[in-house]
Amino acid sequence: MSNLHEMKKLVVLTGAGMSAESGLRTFRDMGGLWEEHDVYEVASPGGWQRDRAMVLRFYDERRKQLLETHPNQGHLGLVELEKDFEVWIVTQNVDDLHERAGSTRILHLHGELRKSRSTADPELVYDIDGWELKEGDLCEKGSQLRPNVVWFGEAVPAIEEAARVVSRADIFVIIGTSMNVYPAAGLINYVPEHVPIFIIDPNEVPVAGHPRIRVIRKKAGEGVLKFTEEIKDA
Numbered sequence: 001m002s003n004l005h006e007m008k009k010l011v012v013l014t015g016a017g018m019s020a021e022s023g024l025r026t027f028r029d030m031g032g033l034w035e036e037h038d039v040y041e042v043a044s045p046g047g048w049q050r051d052r053a054m055v056l057r058f059y060d061e062r063r064k065q066l067l068e069t070h071p072n073q074g075h076l077g078l079v080e081l082e083k084d085f086e087v088w089i090v091t092q093n094v095d096d097l098h099e100r101a102g103s104t105r106i107l108h109l110h111g112e113l114r115k116s117r118s119t120a121d122p123e124l125v126y127d128i129d130g131w132e133l134k135e136g137d138l139c140e141k142g143s144q145l146r147p148n149v150v151w152f153g154e155a156v157p158a159i160e161e162a163a164r165v166v167s168r169a170d171i172f173v174i175i176g177t178s179m180n181v182y183p184a185a186g187l188i189n190y191v192p193e194h195v196p197i198f199i200i201d202p203n204e205v206p207v208a209g210h211p212r213i214r215v216i217r218k219k220a221g222e223g224v225l226k227f228t229e230e231i232k233d234a
């Protein structure tokens, strides 16, 4: 048995592919459209200004879908790794599947679907009971609540903390992200020199110029198992 201060820090960056086997559809899976609206437009400050009801409905639908899904083998495999590593999860996902699986150190870069926040004070964040967030749902100061997610074109407040976590990694693992969306994709540049990097993804992920990368070309579930075997033998 290892004790905590001897444990290596395993930092895992996850994206939409992590939740694919749970059946969650991503923006890209939707072909970029929702009820004939461009999803990138729906998930933006402009969309909110133009049509709040539409944006709220869009996220209600995502939330409803989330409540019907469960963590998959990949999420559960990351929880198992906490027995041997100090596991930090930096996720781009707004779902709560890492939490529900039982992971204990989770940073949400792009917010959390099951939380709302005040449009007047970003510090006022609340759990959403059930799936619905309505026009007229107000914070304690009387302002409309919005989904607590980072929209396209908005800042990513958690990125600095995420960069600090990544810069202390002993092992870095990337699971199910196309590494297309910044600033999240730039986190790889904070991985210390000589720290091994693993990529778990059934498709090719374009991260150039990193000679220490080991690619496990599998879906998250099987890929985490394979990674676990490899790291135990290392």
Ligand code: APR
Pocket (backbone or CB within 6 Å): 014, 015, 016, 017, 018, 020, 021, 026, 027, 028, 029, 092, 093, 110, 175, 176, 177, 178, 179, 180, 181, 200, 201, 202, 203, 204, 205, 218, 219, 220, 221
């Ligand atoms: N297991 C692992 N990876 C998978 C699986 C699977 N079962 N299925 C697909 N993938 C991989 C794809 O090959 C791809 O590389 O998951 C990745 C998903 O990439 P994107 O759809 O681009 O998702 P992500 O990188 O999380 O997107 C980043 O963009 O949509 C916005 O804000 C949203 O957080 C999101 C951000």
